[in-house]
Amino acid sequence: MPDTVKRIYQEGHYIASHGYSHIYEQIYASPEAVLNEYNQCNDAIKNAIGVPEYNSHLFRFPGGLTGGKYAEIKSQAKDLLEQNEVLHVDWNALTGDAETNDLSIEFELSRLQQTTENKNSVIILMHDSPNKAVTADALPQIISYLREQGYEFKNFYEIIK
Numbered sequence: 001m002p003d004t005v006k007r008i009y010q011e012g013h014y015i016a017s018h019g020y021s022h023i024y025e026q027i028y029a030s031p032e033a034v035l036n037e038y039n040q041c042n043d044a045i046k047n048a049i050g051v052p053e054y055n056s057h058l059f060r061f062p063g064g065l066t067g068g069k070y071a072e073i074k075s076q077a078k079d080l081l082e083q084n085e086v087l088h089v090d091w092n093a094l095t096g097d098a099e100t101n102d103l104s105i106e107f108e109l110s111r112l113q114q115t116t117e118n119k120n121s122v123i124i125l126m127h128d129s130p131n132k133a134v135t136a137d138a139l140p141q142i143i144s145y146l147r148e149q150g151y152e153f154k155n156f157y158e159i160i161k
Contacts, residue, residue: 002048009049014156016058016089017041027062028070034061034077038086058087058156065090087160091125095135095142098127103134105141112142122151 009015019027020040027037038059046054059081065074065088078088096111097103116122124142126135143153 002044005045005048006050009045009051012155012157014056014058015045015049015054016056016060016156017045018060019062020044022062024063024070028073028077031073031076031080034073035080035084035086038081056156057085058089058160060089060091089123089156091123092119093122094125095138097132097135098125101131103132105134105138108135108138109141109145112145116146116149116151122146 005015017038018041019037021027021037027034042055045056046052061074061077063070065078068074081088093115094111095108097108099111100107112124116124126132128135146153
C-alpha cells in the first residue's frame with residue numbers, strides 16, 4: 001500500500017521496518033535473512049515515500065525479539081542489525097487484539113490497563129488488519145486513558161536522534 005505509506009510519512013509519522021514478508025521460516029532462516037528482510041522492507045518504504053536516501057534504522061522483529069523457536073537466530077540477527085546501524089524495538093504493552101476474534105472496546109481497554117500498569121514508558125502492540133476494526137474504534141478511548149495516566153505521545157523522530 002505505497003500510497004498509504006506515503007501519506008503516513010507526509011503526515012509526519014515515523015516509518016520503520018517490521019519486515020517485508022512476515023513469513024517466519026523465511027525471515028529467520030539465518031541472521032543474514034533477517035537483515036535482508038529489513039533491507040527489502042526499507043527499500044519498499046524508500047520507493048513508496050519517494051526518498052531514495054531514507055533509512056529508518058529501526059526494526060521490530062516479527063513475533064518479538066525474545067523466545068520462540070527462532071531465539072538463537074534472533075539473537076545473532078540482533079547483533080548483525082546493530083553492526084549495520086539498525087536498532088531494534090519491541091512492544092511492552094498491548095490491547096489484546098491478537099488474543100481473540102471476539103474483540104470489544106472494553107476488552108481492549110482492560111488489556112491495555114493490565115499491560116501498562118506501573119510502566120514509565122510503553123510501546124503498545126496493536127494491529128490494523130480489516131478484522132481488527134475494533135482496535136481503530138477503541139483508539140479515542142485508549143488515547144484518552146493514556147493521557148489521563150500522564151503518558152505523552154512521541155514518535156521515534158523525537159526519541160532516536
